[in-house]
Amino acid sequence: MKNDILNQLNQIFCEYFDDPIIILNNKTNANDIEEWDSLAQVGLILIIEKKFSIRFTSSEIENLPDIGAMVDLINEKQ
Numbered sequence: 001m002k003n004d005i006l007n008q009l010n011q012i013f014c015e016y017f018d019d020p021i022i023i024l025n026n027k028t029n030a031n032d033i034e035e036w037d038s039l040a041q042v043g044l045i046l047i048i049e050k051k052f053s054i055r056f057t058s059s060e061i062e063n064l065p066d067i068g069a070m071v072d073l074i075n076e077k078q
Contacts, residue, residue, distance in 0.1 A: 005052075006024060008051065008052075009067060009070065010022065010024045012044065012048060013044070026067055029065060029067070045061060052077070054074065054077040054078065
């Protein structure tokens with residue numbers, strides 16, 4: 001299940017940043033993708049919420065240190 005979530009997130013990131021060579025792993029964070037700034041974060045969160053039919057609270061978003069934590073949170077909410 002978590003691998004499936006990670007693969008779906010990878011597809012979202014590749015499409016959002018228009019970069020087909022992005023490869024996410026559990027430790028990937030905003031420092032690893034040059035274009036991933038605060039504005040991109042908002043856009044990504046909106047797309048992810050829609051894709052997985054979930055809602056994040058602002059505190060949940062603030063406490064996401066990396067993709068692994070995001071995968072875990074999505075898994076919990078599904």
